[in-house]
Each structure stands twice: as structure tokens, then as C-alpha cells.
Amino acid sequence: MSNSVRDNMSKEDIVSEIKLSIGADIKKEYTYLLVEGSDDIKFWRGITSEKVLIFESFSGKNGIKEIVEEFFDTNPQVIGIRDKDYESKVIHNRIYYYDYCCMEMMFICSTDAFNSIYTEYYDGEIPVNELKEKILHQLKILSHIRKLNETKDWGIKINGISINSAFNRETKELVIDTIITKLNEMNRNFFIHKPEERQCLDDLLMNESTTNELLNITQGHDFLKLFSTYCMKDQGNSISDINISASLRCSYRKSDFEKSLLYFKLVEHEERYKLKIVS
Incomplete structure (x- = not known):
């Protein structure tokens, strides 16, 4: 079974589907990953485990922050990954940055x-x-x-x-x-x-x-x-x-990704919350 991708959804649809999925996930073993766009989806689809559902943000990096912060602030199963761009600090402890400026x-x-x-x-x-x-x-x-x-x-x-x-x-x-x-x-x-x-x-x-x-x-x-x-x-x-x-x-x-700082942060998240994201 491959991981599941959700794209071109509204904010309301994304929030609703994540809430429904979390409610049905009795064992708490799925991760709900929010990314910025279609290129991110193409990358993560080949890297993440079958226990990951990938959602394209309704509004880029700002949409990721809005959904994680406002609707799933304390749920470790919902994470975001985005370009760092010119952020100098972590904006949320479950929103991770690509190494360097951006994914590319x-x-x-x-x-x-x-x-x-x-x-x-x-x-x-x-x-x-x-x-x-x-x-x-x-x-x-x-x-x-x-x-x-x-x-x-x-x-x-x-x-x-x-x-x-x-x-x-x-x-x-x-x-x-x-x-x-x-x-x-x-x-x-x-x-x-x-x-x-x-x-x-x-x-x-x-x-x-x-x-x-x-x-x-x-x-x-x-x-x-x-x-x-x-x-x-x-x-x-x-x-x-x-x-x-x-x-x-x-x-x-994947062997290149396993040398990245982002990989180690995701593995740390996996181990802490007993999830299976990339390892």
C-alpha cells in the first residue's frame, strides 16, 4: 500500500478530512503531512511510509502554519514541512524546514x-x-x-x-x-x-x-x-x-535525504511519538 495524497483541497476540506481520519485511526499510527505544493508532493510520495497521508496546503507555507497552529496545535500526528526561505527561528515545533533555503x-x-x-x-x-x-x-x-x-x-x-x-x-x-x-x-x-x-x-x-x-x-x-x-x-x-x-x-x-538535517528531525519525531514517517 502506498501513502495517500490529497491535493487541491480547501482549508475546510483539509481540516475536516484530517479530523475524520484521526477519529478513525484508533491505534494512532498515521501521520498527516502538510506541504506547500505539487513538487513537494512528488518528492514526499517517494520518501514517506504507507502510514503517511500527504496534504497540499490551500495557501502555501502560510496555510501550513494556519492549519497546524489553529486546528491541531497539540496533536503530534499532524506536521508541516516547508521551505525555510528567510525565517530565522522555528515558527512551530511541528513545522519543519528543508535544509538550506528551500527544497530545491x-x-x-x-x-x-x-x-x-x-x-x-x-x-x-x-x-x-x-x-x-x-x-x-x-x-x-x-x-x-x-x-x-x-x-x-x-x-x-x-x-x-x-x-x-x-x-x-x-x-x-x-x-x-x-x-x-x-x-x-x-x-x-x-x-x-x-x-x-x-x-x-x-x-x-x-x-x-x-x-x-x-x-x-x-x-x-x-x-x-x-x-x-x-x-x-x-x-x-x-x-x-x-x-x-x-x-x-x-x-x-533516499540515501541522500538520510544525510540531511530534516531527516534526523523527522526520525526524532517518529521515535518520540511512535510513528512511521520516513524510517
Whole structure:
């Protein structure tokens, strides 16, 4: 028997089904796992035991928090797993974070998983570890902007930025000025009218960042979009970052997951409450 998946449900439907299932679970042996989206479901379906019911949140990470906190605050059978993004602390003792910034970055930090997509898609001359480091550092400006936007409540639009358009194919570099110009166009000249915010960003860019620091602030979708740009063929044919993401997810094995901090936290939860989630 495989684990069960519930997707595209309303908040009321999710809460109702979990309550009904808990009521029928006399032995208290099932875990009810809330995740952010369909990609999370695809990953967890292959990792969790048959004693896990997986629910897609009705509203991303905020929906996970709302359901766990408001309806199942003291029930250890109901847990959430979400991207850490830029949270600096635990928001609930039964909502767990992927290692690093998000699920994709947890996959990317696995040497074997990243080597798999590198071998499959990249035919350039940059060695695999050097390419990973290069992409992380190229994205440093965008990663810091995303973090500052969330932690400092800047309220600017970022998702319209095209990494492909900001990439200089001759120098193989992401052009900072192009990103800032586009952000200003999208946000009423934010960095022109807010010199203190621009200075805050410039100060961060001047500081050296370790690989671990960059893994914790880099969005996986940004990384895969830039990686796909590096993988673009001479004829200009692009490789979809969505396809690369699917390949990365397939390349990340259970043995890779068993090295993660998230795995150990889930095993600890299993042992404490006599559940069977991943072990």
C-alpha cells in the first residue's frame, strides 16, 4: 500500500478530512503531512511510509502554519514541512524546514544529485563544483534582495525579473545593473528614491559570503533558471528549468535525504511519538 495524497483541497476540506481520519485511526499510527505544493508532493510520495497521508496546503507555507497552529496545535500526528526561505527561528515545533533555503537547495547541496543534472544538461567547460559556486555567487544580489524584501518589508515586486535577460553571454555573468534597472522599472524607482536601502544592499554585496551562507539565502528556482541559462546550446535552444527541476528531484535519492538535517528531525519525531514517517 502506498501513502495517500490529497491535493487541491480547501482549508475546510483539509481540516475536516484530517479530523475524520484521526477519529478513525484508533491505534494512532498515521501521520498527516502538510506541504506547500505539487513538487513537494512528488518528492514526499517517494520518501514517506504507507502510514503517511500527504496534504497540499490551500495557501502555501502560510496555510501550513494556519492549519497546524489553529486546528491541531497539540496533536503530534499532524506536521508541516516547508521551505525555510528567510525565517530565522522555528515558527512551530511541528513545522519543519528543508535544509538550506528551500527544497530545491537541499537537493542541489547533494553532490550526487547535482552531478546528475550537470552531466545530463551541461556541456560547457566549467567543472561541476566551480559551476555550482559560480551560480551561487552570481545570484548573490538577487538572493540578498529577496531576503531584504522579506525581512525588511520593502514590499517590492521581484518575480518579473528575467534571469535570462540579465545574463551576458559573452562574459558569462549576471549583470547587476540590469537587475537593478529592471527592479526600478517595476517598483517606481525604488532604489533611486530609497538610497539607504540601496546602500544596505551594496554593503552586503561587498562582503564575502561562504557557500553555506549562499545556500541559505538562494532561492532554488533562481538557481535552476540560471543553471538552465548556462546549459543553453550554441543555437540558442533553451532547456526548461522546470524539466531540470524534475530531473533534480528524481536524482535526489533516499540515501541522500538520510544525510540531511530534516531527516534526523523527522526520525526524532517518529521515535518520540511512535510513528512511521520516513524510517
